[in-house]
Amino acid sequence: MTFIAWVNPKYFAAIHHCAAKSDVRYYLNAVHIERHPSGGVLIVATNEHFMGAMHDPDGWIDPARESVLLGSVWKRLLSACSARRGPDHEPPAQLWIAEKFSLVSSQVETTEDPELFGETSHLTEKTELVDGVFPSWRKVMPSKRRTQVETFPCLNGE
Template identity: 75%
Template sequence: MKYLARVNPKYFAAIHQCAAKGDVRYYLNAVHIEPHAAGGVVIVATNGHFMGAMHDPDGWIHPDHKSVLIGTVSKRMLSACMSRKGPDGEPPAVLWISEKFSLVSSFPDITEEPELFGQFSHLTEKTELVDGKFPDWRRVMPKQRAQFEGAYPCLNGEYLEAFNKIGVMLSGQKHFGGGGMHLETGSDKGSVVVRFNSHDLVDRFVGILMPMRGEEMKAFLPPWAEVEAASEAA
């Protein structure tokens, strides 16, 4: 059996949070893996409104493949990717992906391909590769930051919550407040860049969030709050 890719299982499970669920554009339901010129791979997923991308410097993709799209992934597989310890008492180290199966293994030595049901295997499950073209994720990456002009776009709270969950998954902290999210608009004002203010993640993860349409906030505060502030000042 030929393996097509291997990635950090925690990275894979975290980025999977950005994949679409049951979208007719089937390629958006998948997680995309491609090689990176600086080494390793990039893991990307998007539902068309927000996107998460992760550089895995230790990741690998078979040289015969420019990319791999992993479709069906069970909750049990995602849980095995995030587990602190597997059945052998060791944490998951590598997620191996073949054409028909994926394997979570605790064996960190990547020079030797693992057996599907070997002693280091935490979970082996049938998975589906998607035959399709993933969107060019680089096209939505802002070229530079925008000069802040005092107005911030309207953002979908559900997607912010998803990014917070990703931060928890990647950091291992149940309360990710210690790391925090850094939001910044791109120069085109069409997207918001999300990064994690954490030493281990600041240069490893990037998210993109498309703003929602919303009414322009003409006043900084609602009138009742301005009155309250004025009375306190007096």
């Protein structure tokens, strides 16, 4: 059991709303996690009509990998990621990702891997990595930053 990435579960659940649902382009149904140049990871998802991207400064990805495409996320996993408290009455702190499964845990300390069914484990769920290439999402991002202050957009993922 080797974990290849971990992210903030609330960020993951929020960005997953932007992923495609049952699209024939299987890589759009996945959430893309990649290393951020200044530390942490970027979590990105798109259905090619709208896109969500978020920087997780505390996220981590295995140094041997540039990115991870996590597909086949079940509703139970998303529910555990966005829950206020888990079975141990603590909020979810990390979503740990491995090759064949993902684990939502309240374990804040990331110096050692969590136990799959330990006291801090909220949910261990089967997930799959997608073997594919995620679209080049940076091409659609504006190259210049707007100077005027605008309100945040409202988003209804459904």
